[in-house]
Amino acid sequence: VSQISITDDDAQVNRKLPKELLLRIFSFLDVVTLCRCAQVSKYWNLLALDGSNWQRVDLFEFQVDVKASVVENISKRCGGFLKALSLKGCQNITDEALQKFSEKCRNIEVLNLDNCKKLTDATCASLGLHSTKLQQLDLSCCLCITDNALKFISKGCHHLKHINISWCHEVTNDGLEALAQGCLKLEDFICKGCSQITDVGVGHIAVHCKNIRRINLHSCQNITDDGLKLLGEHCHDLAFLCVSSCQRLTDQSLVSIANGCPALKTLEVANCSHLTDNGFQALAKNCHVLERMDLEECLQITDSTLNYLASYCHHLTVLSFSHCELITDEGIRHLGSSVCATEQLQVLELDNCPLITDASLEHLMGCQSLERIELYDCQLITRQGIRRLKNRLPNIRVHAYFAPVTPPASVGGGRQRYCKCCVIL
Amino acid sequence: MGSTDKRGRRLFLDLNNAFKRDNRIDEFDYIPVMEPQTNCSPVVLVNHKLGIEMWSLKILLQFAYHSLMEWRATSKKFIESQEIICLSRAVVLLNPECSTAWNIRKEYVESGELTMAEDLKLSALVLTKHPKSSETFCHRRWLLSRFIDIYLQSSQGSNLSTGSGQEGFVSMDAIDLNMDLPQVNPPPVQNGVHVDGPMDYQNQMKTEIHVCTCAAEKYPCNYYAWSQRIWLIQHAYNCSSQALVGELHRTEGWVSAHISDTCGYHYRQFLLSSLCRQRESLSQQLSLQYTDLLEKEQGYIVDLIGTFPGHEAMWCHRRFVFNSLYRHYSQDLSPGSPDRGLIGESATQRQKKTRLEFEPSEWAQKEEESVKTKELKSLSSAQKQLAQKYLDWMRKIVIK
Helix, strand or coil: CCCCCCCCCCCHHHHHCCHHHHHHHHCCCCHHHHHHHCCCCHHHHHHHCCHHHHCEEECCCCHHHCCHHHHHHHHHHHHHHCCEEECCCCCCCCHHHHHHHHHHCCCCCEEECCCCCCCCHHHHHHHHHHCCCCCEEECCCCCCCCHHHHHHHHHHCCCCCEEECCCCCCCCHHHHHHHHHHCCCCCEEECCCCCCCCHHHHHHHHHHCCCCCEEECCCCCCCCHHHHHHHHHHCCCCCEEECCCCCCCCHHHHHHHHHHCCCCCEEECCCCCCCCHHHHHHHHHHCCCCCEEECCCCCCCCHHHHHHHHHHCCCCCEEECCCCCCCCHHHHHHHHCCHHHHHCCCEEECCCCCCCCHHHHHHCCCCCCCCEEECCCCCCCCHHHHHHHHHHCCCCEEECCCCCCCCCCCCCCCCCCCCCCCCCC | CCCCCCHHHHHHHHHHHHHHHCCCCCEEEEECCCCCCCCCCCEEEECCEEEEEHHHHHHHHHHHHHHHHHHHHCCCCCCCHHHHHHHHHHHHHHCCCCHHHHHHHHHHHHHCCCCHHHHHHHHHHHHHHCCCCHHHHHHHHHHHHHHHHHHHHHHCCCCCCCCCCCCCCCCCCCCCCCCCCCCCCCCCEECCEECCCCCCHHHHHHHHHHHHHHHHHHCCCCHHHHHHHHHHHHHCCCCCHHHHHHHHHHHHHHHHHCCCCHHHHHHHHHHHHHHHHCHHHHHHHHCCCHHHHHHHHHHHHHHHHHHCCCCHHHHHHHHHHHHHHHHHHHHHHCCCCCCCCCCCCCHHHHHHHHHHCCCHHHHHHHHHHHHHHCHHHCCCHHHHHHHHHHHHHHHHHHCC
8 A cells, every 4th residue: 555655636535634544434334335435536545445344244244145265355455454244044054165265274263154154164173274263153043064064173162262052962961061161251152042951061161161151051851950950050150141941950959059140140040830929939149239130031930030130139130021921010029129129120021911001100100211112912001001101211112012002292281372573581 | 905903903903813723624705794882802713704794804804914914025024924824814814816816825835834734724714705716716727727736746756557548648537536525545656755645635525616616606607616617627627527527517507507507508518528538548548438428418408498498508508519410420520530540330330320310401401490489489589489499599500
């Protein structure tokens, strides 16, 4: 770039701005705009295609149109500058393209291969060999990935902090063992729908990854209380746990978490129908910083759970009790008078709780931060009840089958009338 | 652009849940509730019947339609295939004329993520509410064509058909077509290959006839339903004589119960015309004479006219039958006609018949007499008028 000299014939922008600033401006642009800029002039071509502008590349917009050659060209162009690449949804990408990519872009830190369905273990072999700086890897829905892929990763990517292998059905406990032993810095482990994973696999992660903070085992149906016991024993920094649809879990799991994970902020246990008030009592008493909880379809819980949560957890912001059929106005009264209610509570889902009546809405009138409440199929809720709530909390969005109420007329009744020559002060 | 009514997504979920709860839903309709009286879901599912309260239709359709179109227009939104399939289902249930939604479903059938059986089930459900939807029938034809192609490919080289194949199609003549009773046979296996899994050719076509019949019942003079039936006879049964005769028999009862439905008569005319072209195979394989069928039809329609005086549709059909017979008899006399030399009849026998019974003008006179003595003297003035028109038509047009 230094070989191009700027003369007085050039455009203002090129004369006034030093190339470092132009580069800085270009660094904010997306792929498409950069390519357009590259066609403006020779000078801009050099600047726009300068590697430093291509540290983060997102090809999600192009998806199935992205072919191997695109990835290869980007790899060549960006080389060592490329730090983050998203190929999410690019279903036509193959192993060869990624092999070339990993060879050329050795500084890659964030790689998203979500739904790149044609990729196999070979890609992970390449990554394990060359991408030693990899920190985040997303392989969800790459259905051909097996344990071998994780073994490859574990050999080379020791700085891996975030991995997502959701819906990779072929993965088993062995893969997790390799991963856990190789990637000791792992913080986020997202593993939805991996039905072959059992407590043993979870145990590996728990034992070896001391920094683990987020674990997602949504729909890993073979997980039992034993697995969560291991989590409770080893993962004391755990902040996010999702075990929704792991239907074999019982209150024992909640006790384990209560005992071992006091830092827990988010807990999702939707569809875990064996959980009862007892488990949540234990949880509430020990996990005081809980903020978001999803208890959808935990059919056995009663107002008692709400009482405990209200008493012990003062930071609750998002709560879902959809389909918790036993909940009554009494439980909501506890919630409404809790510490978290006035300032913290933002979202409350009560759809399909048939016992809820307008009284619950009364109890929630003090929740100043409440943004959204779900009331679908709460058959005892009336239009009037909703209107009263909206009058107290004008910013709230109430979701029910009734047509959304139009915003009330401006406070103070109609407009003030004044003649055109006068001014209202 | 797009509905800001948040209820759309919830209604969509309610609909999906209904299908999840019951995969044997066979009927669908709107419930005339204009405003939600209580905070209840408008989706009602009872005994395999699905109902949706009318206040929610627009909201649901807008949500599903805009979500679908937005996804289609830009690739910015990544939506899972199952979600798209569910969205398209919601759209076609409420607006079956939306070809885009059907075409999206075609793509998923081609990719295998949606089975043909599933889509046939859905389109049949759509027809219970929208029996006149041409797009739905069109989609069914596409599905069935695919099915027939796959079936033929897998049955090539098999010994399923023993009759003479016409132009490479599987000849259905040699197969005993029992078109009335639904069979629960195991799926046919040709050369070790299952024909599209549990889809049985016979059952599928019978189901299609059933669907056409139901649609024809729900809406009078349902041109699309009857066209579908014709298409089926042509493509799935290859106009085999057995199928044609079977259909002639089956629709007799229906037409008698829907005497003013011109589509029913038109269908019988199609059957008879097709049979005319296949006179030879008809007599060879089924020992039936085309002329016998026509005369039977004559008797049938005259009977109906007598029972239900004053319906123009029946007289139109009578004209067709008379015209066919007259032309046919006229042809018989001409030398070199294809009916000469029928198996089983000596030349003298044929000549005798020709002189006495097949003499067209004599026979036409008989018909004229019959009308004059019966229908023209009817008490119904409408009947008299129609009879008179018929006679005029006979004299001017047919008999030259």
